[in-house]
Amino acid sequence: MSFDRLIEKIVEKQNPTVAGLDPKLAYIPEYIKEESFKKYGKTLEGAADAILTYNKGLIDELYDIVPAVKPQCAYYEMYGWYGVRALAETIKYAKSKGMFVITDGKRNDIGTTMEAYAIAHLGETDIDGEKEEAFGGDALTVNGYLGSDGINPLLTICEEKDKGIFVLVKTSNPSSGELQNLEFRGDETVYLHMGRMCEDWGKKVVGKYGYSGVGAVVGATYPEMLTELRGELPKTFFLVPGYGAQGGGANDCKGAFDQNGIGAIVNSSRGIMCAWQKIEGLDEKDYAKAARQEAIRMRDDLKSVIGEMKLK
Numbered sequence: 001m002s003f004d005r006l007i008e009k010i011v012e013k014q015n016p017t018v019a020g021l022d023p024k025l026a027y028i029p030e031y032i033k034e035e036s037f038k039k040y041g042k043t044l045e046g047a048a049d050a051i052l053t054y055n056k057g058l059i060d061e062l063y064d065i066v067p068a069v070k071p072q073c074a075y076y077e078m079y080g081w082y083g084v085r086a087l088a089e090t091i092k093y094a095k096s097k098g099m100f101v102i103t104d105g106k107r108n109d110i111g112t113t114m115e116a117y118a119i120a121h122l123g124e125t126d127i128d129g130e131k132e133e134a135f136g137g138d139a140l141t142v143n144g145y146l147g148s149d150g151i152n153p154l155l156t157i158c159e160e161k162d163k164g165i166f167v168l169v170k171t172s173n174p175s176s177g178e179l180q181n182l183e184f185r186g187d188e189t190v191y192l193h194m195g196r197m198c199e200d201w202g203k204k205v206v207g208k209y210g211y212s213g214v215g216a217v218v219g220a221t222y223p224e225m226l227t228e229l230r231g232e233l234p235k236t237f238f239l240v241p242g243y244g245a246q247g248g249g250a251n252d253c254k255g256a257f258d259q260n261g262i263g264a265i266v267n268s269s270r271g272i273m274c275a276w277q278k279i280e281g282l283d284e285k286d287y288a289k290a291a292r293q294e295a296i297r298m299r300d301d302l303k304s305v306i307g308e309m310k311l312k
């Protein structure tokens with residue numbers, strides 16, 4: 001259990017980017033929606049069909065240059081079981097193209113319930129002796145604020161299946177400081193304490209590149225805290241949201257990386273998915289090409305501040 005597979009993909013592509021797949025209908029070109037609505041009407045099924053077609057188009061244009069995708073479950077669950085099927089199909093398709101899949105579910109519960117989440121998203125479900133993958137992501141985002149009871153069941157499955165988790169530590173949203181920045185026990189912040197818990201949860205599962213399979217979510221919108229946490233948590237790999245649509249830039253992300261240019265993967269969802277809507281006169285059929293162009297721009301932007309990514 002580590003992020004070795006992810007790190008190798010990042011280094012191979014020289015790209016520390018994860019493309020977020022948060023498909024709102026407003027981001028999907030009309031021609032795709034028309035096709036799906038012709039088949040299924042303006043229904044949950046029609047919407048889910050459009051999402052899957054849109055995602056596959058994006059993946060086809062991104063898989064050779066971007067190492068990972070991050071579907072956010074909410075954008076699928078809003079279409080009921082059709083949407084959840086589109087999520088499962090998206091994960092399967094991205095994996096068939098060799099991409100690393102981070103399922104953004106921010107799951108959080110205790111004991112056996114957390115074990116059920118772990119089985120659903122990272123493990124295999126036992127159906128009376130027959131085992132099958134339900135979703136099959138490579139990593140899952142989780143909320144660690146229930147403590148070890150919510151994390152230990154995941155660790156067991158992650159070890160068995162070589163999967164990873166990203167625990168919310170310092171989130172990118174404006175109100176994240178209301179709780180996460182509180183100081184206690186002298187001047188230790190809640191986010192730093194949560195980060196140290198990640199370092200501790202991961203200490204037995206450190207991979208060959210020095211990072212464990214217990215990662216942390218730290219927002220690009222708080223660059224000083226990113227730098228502080230990189231210094232404090234040398235074995236914890238970071239998932240960094242907040243680049244692009246939330247205002248973060250490459251310089252804000254710099255502190256997340258180590259001296260070898262690894263240690264983090266930076267997410268952009270709307271920035272990549274909606275790139276086509278920002279290009280005047282673009283034929284909407286070229287939506288995925290516009291996403292590719294933005295992903296290349298983002299890769300080069302990040303590389304300009306972190307340099308070459310090397311395996312040690």
Ligand SMILES: O=c1ccn([C@@H]2O[C@H](COP(=O)(O)O)[C@@H](O)[C@H]2O)c(=O)[nH]1
Nearest residue numbers: 022072171172173241245246268269270
């Ligand atoms: O602290 C956090 C944790 C998760 N997210 C998620 O990342 C993407 C960001 O999307 P953009 O369109 O690139 O802003 C989205 O899925 C969030 O739920 C986050 O933003 N911040």
